Amino acid sequence: MKIDLNVQPLSSWINTGKQPLLIAGPCSAETEDQLVATAHLLAKTGKVTALRAGIWKPRTRPGEFEGIGSIGLKWLQRAKEETGLPVAIEVATGKHVEEALAAGVDILWVGARSTVNPFTVQEIADALKGVDIPVMVKNPVNPDLSLWIGALERINNAGITKLAAIHRGFSSYEKSAFRNEPMWDMAINLKTHAPHLPIINDPSHISGNRDLIQYVAQKALDLDMQGLMIESHIDPSVAWTDAKQQVTPSHLADIIDALTLRKPETANTEVSSKLDELRKQIDKIDDLLIQKLAERMQIVEKIGQYKKDNGITILQVGRWDEILQKRTGYAKALKLNPEFTEKMLEMIHSESIRKQTEIMSKEQAEGQAQEKMTHA
Incomplete structure (x- = not known):
């Protein structure tokens, strides 16, 4: 069954000249120097479409680093001014949306923990009414296609047509090499329901391990996903969050160079x-x-x-x-x-x-x- 989403093609709201489309940056904005230095190195590769960074970090347990907060938005502004890269962040409340818009953030995304809660998604959607900004929605933590579609519909109903989904894998009791099971069939099912909806893959969260990122990224591109979101840190060994799944900007460039881009059969x-x-x-x-x-x-x-x-x-x-x-x-x-x-x-x-x-x-x-x- 097809779902009726009013969405614009990816090329109409982000520069897709670079192949593949790549949103990259640190899991968390930790310090101004760390964020800006990483941004410069990413821009220097010539492969990055937009800079991402976690400002507010919903963590599993209290006491863990939950993001630097609003001050990080100023650091993103500086990184954007100095590199020319558009910037993207995760939002989890209506207040986050308001602060991000005021700071000139170019792209927003709804995280997996938010997607599971229709009340949270609706609050974000309400804050987006009357705004023309690209929004991406990650799949929910657990494999529930209806929740994912519902979140996309809520954002779309708020008037957001620059809309995309992010496939970041799903929680599973079965232990495997992946941090989050890809469950590729879920992303394929979403594409079947909404053929015109852009889907971007997040190899970092699927892998949980930098050694698997290239494999997952290649698989995503082979399945005709339209871009990648990969976490990159100037020095992953000292990263405050998700150190094992982040790569240096130079390593990221090597990963992208090693990918095979296949053409449409037409x-x-x-x-x-x-x-x-x-x-x-x-x-x-x-x-x-x-x-x-x-x-x-x-x-x-x-x-x-x-x-x-x-x-x-x-x-x-x-x-x-x-x-x-x-x-x-x-x-x-x-x-x-x-x-x-x-x-x-x-x-x-x-x-x-x-x-x-x-x-x-x-x-x-x-x-x-x-x-x-x-x-x-």
């Missing part, structure tokens, strides 16, 4: 024609897959009816274990990803259980109706 007629041919083959296979799934479900319904007639329980754990073991083994032999295979089988099994439960429930409902008629 730029090459021959390539586009070949892709169309391959996609037609996929379409045929997809049609067969759906047809076979439908045939499978018809047999599932027969099994459900037989179980109902013979008083057999729906769930047969032994049979499910057998299916899982045999199918995943077969899939592995065919070089299919085992995790993908297991998820697919679980979805099919879940639908099979639902269909059989529906048959059982129908019998119960019919029995109750018959009993009422008998006693009437």
Whole structure:
């Protein structure tokens, strides 16, 4: 289902001449010298589109560094004047918005902790009414597409058309190499719902580790995301926040130089024609897959009816274990990803259980109706 967002293309509100579009700067503005020096080094690379810095820092626990506060806005003004870079900051309250606008901040973003709270987002949206400024919205901490879309809609309803989303990964109980699981499918789903909405990737918060930034950034660009937000500090080893995920400006330049920028398929007629041919083959296979799934479900319904007639329980754990073991083994032999295979089988099994439960429930409902008629 498409969502109706009135948004302008990224090129209409930020200079996208540099490729890829890159918003970079320290996680936190710590001192005036640190911020301005970092800004100069970033500008010197010739690769940075805008300077970012955390002024107000919503932290997980009290007592941690929560940002230098409003004084940092003056430091940003100086950095902007001396380097010519537009500046971007996170806002979490209506007051933050007012102070940022008064200080001439060029781009605002709503952080992941704010996106989870519709009251907070609405307060920010109300403060933005009547203002023409680019606003970016990070995904919520947990994987909830509706919350992300809702936050974007609230900002858009306030009259903000220079709007973008930031994909910064999601919290997960599963431990992996990433600080925040990318869950790329969530960003793809957002793009499917809002095809014209620019999406920018935040490799720093996904990685939590500077060694993974290039990998994540490349993956984002390969998925047609329109830019990157990467944290850069003049000396990450002494950074007050998120030291492990920040890179020096020179390291950042190396990362960007190493990225491969791919062209849209429409730029090459021959390539586009070949892709169309391959996609037609996929379409045929997809049609067969759906047809076979439908045939499978018809047999599932027969099994459900037989179980109902013979008083057999729906769930047969032994049979499910057998299916899982045999199918995943077969899939592995065919070089299919085992995790993908297991998820697919679980979805099919879940639908099979639902269909059989529906048959059982129908019998119960019919029995109750018959009993009422008998006693009437």
